[in-house]
Each structure stands twice: as structure tokens, then as C-alpha cells.
Amino acid sequence: QVQLRESGGGSEQAGGSLRLSCIAAGHTYKIPSMGWFRQAPGKEREGVAAIDNDGRTVYADSVKGRFTVSKDNAKNILYLQMNSLKPEDTAMYYCAAPTPRQDDGSWAFSVALWFQSGLPGNWGQGTQVTVSS
DSSP, rough: OOOOEEEEEEEEETOEEEEEEEEEEOSSSSOEEEEEEOOTTTSEEEEEEEEEEOOOOOEEETTTTTEEEEEEETTTTEEEEEOOOOGGOEEEEEEEETTTTTSSSTTTTOOOHHHHHHSSSOOOEEEEEEEEE
């Protein structure tokens, strides 16, 4: 089973930037699609962004224009560049990847539908992002 390891979280002031990374380890297969979700204390899990192997992306409305998701397909590393941070961005950020059964890299997989369904599959342990005003 793939292990997802996030890094790059921390504390930042409003208006600042952070870059999260997620490395997929413990496997040899290529992961076509990956994404991020977040969860703040007392709040529901929220999808943040996702990207497929062809570079198609999907974002939550709350982060559009501020966050950018990207992926190194050769190394199976996922990134999330977060600019213009707001206090409401404070949350634990998790990396997610569909299982090979969910996404075999074929045209049949929709990263948008995977995002809308809550990014099911393998998840990392999370990295904390705290934004102060």
C-alpha cells in the first residue's frame, strides 16, 4: 500500500505563502492523480485541490486564484503552493491519492468526480498549517 508523506506546513502570517509537498513511498507503480484536502477543528473535511496525470486540475472555490497544485509525474511528488494565505486557511492538510483500482490512468477516471466525492483512497498523516491575522 502506498504511503503518502506530507511536509512543508508551519505558521505564517496572513498574506504570506507556504508550499506543501507530498511524497508517495512504498510502491513502484505510477500514481496518475493526487490531491489535497484539509480539516480544521470542529469543521468538516474540505477538498482543496487535485490534479491528474494530464495536468487537469480542480480547486475549491475558497482557494481559487491563491493556491496552485502541481505534480512531478516522474517522481510521484505532489505540491501545493499557497499564496495570499488567510486565517481561515488554518487546518491540517492531507495528501490523497486514489487506489490503483480507482484510477488506473485510463481516460475513464475523472479527477473532478474524485475531488467531488471527497478524494477517497490513500491518505497521508497530514501537515499543520496555521495562519495568523
